[in-house]
Amino acid sequence: MTWETVIGLEVHTQLNTRTKIFSGASTDFGAQPNTQACAIDLAMPGTLPVLNEEALRKAVMFGLAIEAEINEISAFERKNYFYPDLPKGYQTTQLEKPVVVGGHVEITLADGSAKSIRIHHAHLEEDAGKSLHDDFHGMSGIDLNRAGTPLIEIVSEPDMRSAEEAVAFAKKLHAIVTSLDICDGIMAHGSMRFDVNVSVRRPGEPLGTRTETKNLNSFRFMERAIEKEVARQIDVLEDGGEIIQETRLYDGDTDTARAMRSKEEANDYRYFPCPDLLPVEIDQAYIEAVRATLPELPDPRCQRFVEQYQLSEYDAGVLSENAATARYFETVAAECNDAKLAANWVMGELAAKLNSEERDIETASVTARQLAGLIKRIKDNTVSNKMAREVFDAMWQGEGEPDGIIEARGLKQVSDSGAIEAMVDEVIANSEKQVENYRQADAKKRPKMLGYFVGQVMKASKGQANPQQVNEILLRKLDELL
């Protein structure tokens, strides 16, 4: 008998507002600890929150993008618990009346099939600070720079049936929020963090007991954490055991997971309406004004790529997935006027480099304009594809513009037919045996034997001869000898 996996996600998405959700302090990442925490973020006595309208607007944008309802009245509540990096002793969040209710996100799986994942709701809340345990002997440090950073917590229905679907959903959310420019999408900065609710059941049976694995900050870790948890639950059940409802932690570095607390140990958060913040009224005029500012979303963009650039569905999907990649691709395509080559390079060489260095396209060492410049040199036969890869590497290392690198490294392709003819003549003269074999050979076998001569000429040209021309000239000269 098989098991069916049921997965629901809670996605903490940091909104890229300039200032915090309830204070005027900056939200920039990476500043010295506690330099971006004002009296409000520190929960000094007598300080009060004021809602950042920009955070609300971005939450509404998300709601409209997923075709959700926007609550006419949304309200903030206090979620009470003690933790040193939670300065007020409560988190200001939403419970009964979130900004965004319902909606759906379309995902495409590797086999090409499509699925709609329903969204339960998305609510606005503030992020907590960070506890730093490593730098202080026997003590912990508290950094409140992150405290008060605006988040939307996006809560899905339990509509996913595999780790693959969960990852596809998470990536699609990433594509949506970056396309909307409401989140910078930088996973390494914790801009998107996932809590996964996992249970298993026999098909057709009611939902099994679920566990929640918290705070996963990469797609890969999320995938691994789900796979491991599914395997663990199936093991437990097949051994006749029971799943305990609990919160779990997954450590990506060691690929291990452990239980953090059970349902019995769970906090009673004692939610109640925050008396410092009035309920937010969102009228239809406001919603329409926000709707008018919605940028192109991943799905329509994918369709446009197929039509405008004649890309395959797959290529269009990859390139339109997030706003930064789409922007990069379209810049390259426009500058070099060759969408196919632009797509190949962005999905090939560039993606490989970004992957191996775990970087985002925004921080790529080669700009779209530089890549377009290189592609132009491929198109006008200045460099071969192989040489172009060398130029790309050099650009990645910061050696400058493509033309300069081609010049400095002497990578210019030899397209001067006189020079190539001379090299061909020399190779033929020095390859009596191979020429004789070629002459004797069956006409069908000759194209295969041509490779040897091409290789020799390329070697003689130190790889700079235009391979197309070498082929043509060789064929002509060898045929003359038949």
Add this chain to the structure above:
Amino acid sequence: MHQKTLAELREGLIKREFSSVEVTQHFLERIARLDERFNCFISVTEDAALARAREADKTLAAGGAPALCGLPVAHKDIFCTRGVRTSCGSQMLDNFIPPYDAAVVENFNDAGVVVLGKTNMDEFAMGSSNETSWYGAVKNPWDVRCVPGGSSGGSAAAVAAGMAPGVTATDTGGSIRQPAALCGITGLKPTYGRVSRWGMIAFASSLDQGGPMARSAEDVALLLNAMASFDPRDSTSAERAVPDYTADLSTDLSGLRIGVPREYFDEGLNPATEQVVREALRELESQGAVLKDIDLPHAKLSVPAYYVIAPAEASANLSRFDGVRYGYRCDAPADLPDMFKRSRAEGFGDEVKRRILVGTYCLSAGYYDAYYNKAMQVRRLIKEDFVAAFADVDVVAGPTCPNPAFEFGAKGDNPVAMYLEDIYTIAANLAGLPAMSLPCGFVDNKPVGLQLIGQYFQEARMLNVAHRYQQATSWHRRMPPDID
């Protein structure tokens, strides 16, 4: 000098009959001499006060001085003052020096006041007798065996004893009006949202409201002019213009409809107090006001509703006092939970802990609907009672408290008896209405307060009634005997 009202002091300063330094020195001298007996002040900022007074004298000499220029005042120690310890009457904040001023403090500074110091109060404003202050109880200047009321007991007693001509205070469930009544002075709680709560340490955010206390209604109006403002830093602040509260003080009372709630003259009201209050109402009647009996059927539920809502909000508001960032931290914590537990167990007093426990309980899973939600429903009914009543009347009047000042320890063992002292004041907080107390006589040589409750943002109307009453009476001019 200390028998003068703020208005009189102001006139003297403008006419240069005396200087701000002289006035300030006079009050500082009285604080130095008398406060040992009454314990009104937690901090006295003598040097800063004199420096401000010298500055004020220059401004006054130059002309064009702001409204309260050179007038000495004191702030309840719940208002944050930049560079000056703000304790909220608690050991928890005994070491807390805010790097910012409360909006009320800013507004007063802009108006040119001289700050004498910070006044004593019940710990985190939780109390009706001032007995919960970590700095010891304030004594009632009319009878030092008696409480001054709370939580703004230090502010009220400082005015009564002539140690400050005007003070700031806060009122969450009667904390301005009850001590004003018990100390024989005038105090006003504005409409919720009229005075910014920025920098005012929160007790119960949906009820807390800052307001002034002084000898007379006219003084209170002068102070409220400076105190009230729209403040974008407080999301519950009312975005509406601040009128001149002194403009209509003398308006004739003929035809004014005064609602007298039957429920405020119930069996819980001390008969002697009732007599005094009825006499005050007759005075208003004699000036042309029309008394109308009204019903506030849910008023009796105000105390239970309040003692759910206020502690619930307090239980969250006081969570920030955890020993992590500022304030009291226990010695040598064993670990994190130990630090949280002992810092709070040692740093808070019993009444504060009682209310945190009550509030936590009321919000707990399984009890929320029965307590918090029910209390919020009652709150709505109480508000509706007033809305209905105000269809027929302009102002509501009655006693501020059921009894005059009681003796220390009299209600210490019985929190509910203590809470019932606020039975007539709490409804205005739950409804968000403006209300005030003014002296209207004595019972056993102890002051009695007349309470007025106004329509939303109609502070000026109440002040008009109070001022006309004070023009015809002299209760607000009485000073406690045997002080000097």
